Amino acid sequence: MKRVVIFLITSAMAISMLQACGPSEEEIQQREQARQDSLERVKQQRLEQQRQDSIEQARQDSIEAAKRERERNRIEYDKNGAFAVQVEAWRSEEKAEAQIQKWVDRGYENAYVVKMGNEETGDIWFRVRLGRVATKDMAEKLQDKLMRNHNEKSWISMAMDEQESSTAEADTMKTEE
Structure with missing residues (x-):
């Protein structure tokens, strides 16, 4: 019986020692808090990465949009080109010539005036x-x-040299008579 009592006491001590060696409630809470903190840091890092990715994507989109806009606005002028865009027409040559500067200031260095019409009838227009x-x-x-x-x-016009323009008008006048 003595052995049984000693066995029970020894077992009880062993069990209590094992429990004492395990983590305390405070340690369990600290571990859980550390785990939660770690998860929060990972979440914040992911959010920051998503924000950075979003910023980079917006930057790339902006660059692409600017390239498309530049391409859309890029006009290739050709001094021998067959077309021009007419923006204005005036009876006064001085007024038409003055409008050229407005267009040059807006960035259209290739602005010019074309005289059209019939001098005999006085029906003359100066086209910008x-x-x-x-x-x-x-x-x-x-x-x-x-x-x-x-x-x-505006409207698109065939760009003719002054000499061709006079000839074309003369031919038009003859056909109308």
Whole structure:
């Protein structure tokens, strides 16, 4: 019986020692808090990474949009081009010539005036045009740019040299008679 009592006492001591060796309630709470803190840091790091990714994507989108806008606004002028975009027409040559500076100030260095009409009847117009461009597509692109940037209505004209213009008008006048 003595052995049984000693066994029970020894067992009880062993059990209490094992319990004493395990983590206390405070240690369990500290571990849980550390785990929660670690999870929160990971969450914050992911959010920061997403924010950085979002900023980078917005920057890339902005760069691409700027490239598309530059391409949309890029006009290739050609001194021998067949097309121009007419923006104004005036009876006064002085007024038309004065308007050229307005267009140059807006960045259209290729602005020019074309005299059209019949001097015999006095039906003369001075047309303010921008360009010369090689293709109708490029003229449409210029026309679109004028509308977007200046809300300016315009139309595409065949760009003719003054000599060709006079000949074409003379031919038109003969056909009308």
